[in-house]
Amino acid sequence: MQTAAERFLRYIKYDTQSRYGVDEYPSTASQTVFAEALAEECEAIGLSNVMVDKYSYVTAALPANTDVKTPVIAFVAHMDTSSDAPGGGVNARVVDYAGGDIKLNETAALSPGEFPSLNNYIGQKLIVTDGNTLLGADDKAGIAEILTAMEYLLAHPEIKHGAIKIAFTPDEEVGRGVDYFNVKAFGAEYAYTVDGGELGELEHETFNAARVFFRIKGKSVHPGSAYKVMVNAALIAAEIAAVFPKDEQPANTKDREGFYHLTELSGEVGGAVLSYILRDFGAEGLERRKNFVTSLAEKFNNIYGAGTVSVEIKDEYRNMAEVLVKKPEIMERARKAMAKCGITPIEKPVRGGTDGSRLSFMGLPCPNLFGGGHNFHGPYEYIPIPSMEAAVKVIVNICEIG
DSSP, X not given: XXXXXXXXXXXXXXXXXXXXXXXXXXXXXHHHHHHHHHXXXXXXXXXXXXXXXXXXXXXXXXXXXXXXXXOOEEEEEEOOBOSSSOOSSOOOEEEEOOSSOEEOSSSOEEOXXXXXXXXXXXXXXXXXXXXXXXXXXXXXXXXXXHHHHHHHHHHOTTSOBOOEEEEEESOGGGTOTTTTOXXXXXXXXXXXXXXXXXXXXXXXXXXXEEEEEEEEEOBOOOGGGOTTTOBOHHHHHHHHHHHSOGGGSXXXXXXXXXXXXXXXXXXXXXXXXXXXXXXXXXXXXXXHHHHHHHHHHHHHXXXXXXXXXXXEEEEEEOOTHHHHTTOHHHHHHHHHHHHHTTOOOBOOOOSSOOHHHHHHHTTOOOOEEEOOOBXXXXXXXXXXXXXXXXXXXXXXXXXXXX
């Protein structure tokens, strides 16, 4: 039987970065390759009804081993990794952390001065990067922990449990993770995403989220004869970006504060594009941000002429607290499972979203459990192995009846 850490170190060899702006689903073929490998592993450890569908969703089941009636519960994790940092050629290593800086390469170090969370793990084994890529704990750690828990339950039939379902999804990082997920066919009453961070995280609240695209139409002429004719789309894009409030950018917000986040700026004289994500814990707050974006387009069209600036707003997900507040027993089951491991739950809003955000509104209430990782989406990502082992125990405890 493999440990979660051993599985994880295998999984991160798959480059499964997803991509924005791609019509195909999944957005990268490598996710399908990983999905097929996971399905083979599900069959190898003895899970039932293993399937990879045409969208590359991996689903499987662990049948009940008791006649006691209990809800069908599920565990969900995503296969893709972020495109915010390189995701191929991950060269991870295990370090025995004794405190101080961890040298990743000649120019990069993981330092408790910059990342104080490291001080919580002195004396533990950590998995770190070589400073050139992300690690992939978001969310290959969740996959490893779920499958290790399922294998443990199969090896220990004395632990009584109801029917359990698992699902691994693509394209979560680009907001499309459950676009084609069939909740009714999946057949679970509720689920837990294993997509959180540090040991003990238990989350039932996320941002409300939208994505924005400004498209600026310019007029390109020779600069020598541009007087009163040229319209420089790239400069207009820069002007629009400068109007957004600086104190509502991600680097200047925390806790329950929302933000506007510029994710891409590209263009030239003839045309330019600005991409933003909008986040707010309150539905009214997100609407305020959408209205601000719309007003900017109107303002710049008044300055430069109708049709110069167009704006497209796409809703991504909603705050799952709206659903989960009506189902307190789901969170309580997780709290009891953590308490059995001696873990104090850290309950706070997710400054982001998970597949569970959308699944909750699709009929599958779905809070988020910790996976153990830190500093997601970049080369300073790391994960303590004891946190992974604890996540496995929590999953097992959630499954156990009694």
